[in-house]
Amino acid sequence: LRRAVAVGAARPDSAKSVDFVLCFCSVARSPGGGYPAVEDELGWLAELLAPKAAEHRHKTRIFVKEKCGDAVADGFEESLRAALLPYAHVVEVERVDDALRADDATAYLHHLASDRYDDLAAWTFFLHADAPEHVHPFRLLEEAVSAAQSGAFDEDSFPFLYLSHNYLDLGTSKFTWDDFASPRLWKHLFAGSVAPPREVVKGYCCVQFLVPRARALLRKRDWYARSL
Numbered sequence: 762l763r764r765a766v767a768v769g770a771a772r773p774d775s776a777k778s779v780d781f782v783l784c785f786c787s788v789a790r791s792p793g794g795g796y797p798a799v800e801d802e803l804g805w806l807a808e809l810l811a812p813k814a815a816e817h818r819h820k821t822r823i824f825v826k827e828k829c830g831d832a833v834a835d836g837f838e839e840s841l842r843a844a845l846l847p848y849a850h851v852v853e854v855e856r857v858d859d860a861l862r863a864d865d866a867t868a869y870l871h872h873l874a875s876d877r878y879d880d881l882a883a884w885t886f887f888l889h890a891d892a893p894e895h896v897h898p899f900r901l902l903e904e905a906v907s908a909a910q911s912g913a914f915d916e917d918s919f920p921f922l923y924l925s926h927n928y929l930d931l932g933t934s935k936f937t938w939d940d941f942a943s944p945r946l947w948k949h950l951f952a953g954s955v956a957p958p959r960e961v962v963k964g965y966c967c968v969q970f971l972v973p974r975a976r977a978l979l980r981k982r983d984w985y986a987r988s989l
Contacts, residue, residue, distance in 0.1 A: 775911065775912030775913075776816070776817060776820055776910060776911060776912055777820065777882075777883035777884060777909060777910065777911075777912045777914075778820040778821075778822075778882035778883045778884070779817070779820060779821050779822075779882050779883065779884050779885070779886070779906070779909050779910050780821075780822045780823075780824065780881065780882035780884070780885040780886070781806065781821075781822070781823045781824065781849075781885075781886045781888060782824045782826065782868070782869060782872045782885060782886070782887050782888070783803070783806070783823070783824070783825050783826065783868075783888050783889070783890050783892075784826050784828055784864070784865045784868030784869070784888075784889055784890065785801050785803070785825045785826060785827055785828060785868075785890040786800075786801050786827070786828050786829040786890070787800060787801060787827065787829060787837050787841075788800065788829045790829075799891075801890035801891060802890070803825070803841070803844070803845065803890060805892065805893050806823070806845070806848075806892075807844065807845060807847075807848055809902070809903060809906060810848035810849070810906075811847075811848060813907070813910065814847060814848045816910075817910045818847075818848060818849060818850055819850050820850075820882075820910070821848065821849040821850065821910070822849050822850065822851035822852070822853075822882060823845050823848075823849045823851070823852045823853070824853050824855070824872055824877070825841060825845075825852070825853065825854045825855070825890075826855055826857050826868035826869075826871055826872065827854055827855065827856045827857060828857045828864070828867075828868055829856075837854070838854040841854050842854060855871075857871060865887075865889060865967065865968045866968070867989060869887045869968075870985050870986075870988050870989050871989065872887075873977060873980075873982070873985040874982060874985040874986035874988075874989060878978075878982040878985070879982075881974045881977055881978070882974065883909075883973065883974055884909040884914065884971060884972070884973055884974070885971070885972055885973075885974070885977065886905075886906070886909075886924075886969075886970075886971050887968070887969065887970055887971075887972070888924075888969050889967060889968075889969060892924075892969055895924075895925045895926075895927070895966075895967050895969055896924045896925060896926070896969055897926050901924060902924055902969075905922060905924065905971055909971065914973070916973035916974075916975050916976060919971070919973070920972075920973065920976050921970065921971070921972055921976060922970060922971040922972075923965055923969075923970050924969040924970055924971065925965045925966065925967055925968065925969045925970075926965070927965055927966045927967070928963070928964075928965055929963065929964055929965065929966050930962075930963055938959055938962050940959070943956070943962075944956035950988055
């Protein structure tokens, strides 16, 4: 990754478009488990993009998926857009429809099932609003952003980059993969007649990743819509 960053720095004419899709809640809430209520904020994203904003702002877009619906205060969208516009030429704040669950999967799928499917950037970061809590060290995200912006990444070498580090064996927990709903969901999503056995299901918490346009387009837009 660091070699890719160095290569990109030496090729300033190869800059690529980069989108950020963030699931966000502006209302203080507790994630459960005894954790205190917190309110999402994106100051870290401004700090991440500020150093190279003059160079990359015209190729950067930010899409905030507000997952608290009508609970947010009036004027929230305008204030958030104003805070982020110095770093991206497009900042959209969209309240997630009440029919959608307030989680990261529906925020991400909402983006891919929308008209943006036909207008994806060369690279898209799908992130939580509290990404620094999940990406360790945070330098990993800093270098991934730099490499994507500079054009140092190529989609053959980096068809998908996971940014979280919390590896889970989903097969050991009925809270993440049960014997009834999970197989049914798998079959629905992938239009199959079988689902993998519990012991082979693995994954990461919590979902933060980078994907190139070509990889996202391997699935049709209606697949993302059906997955909602």
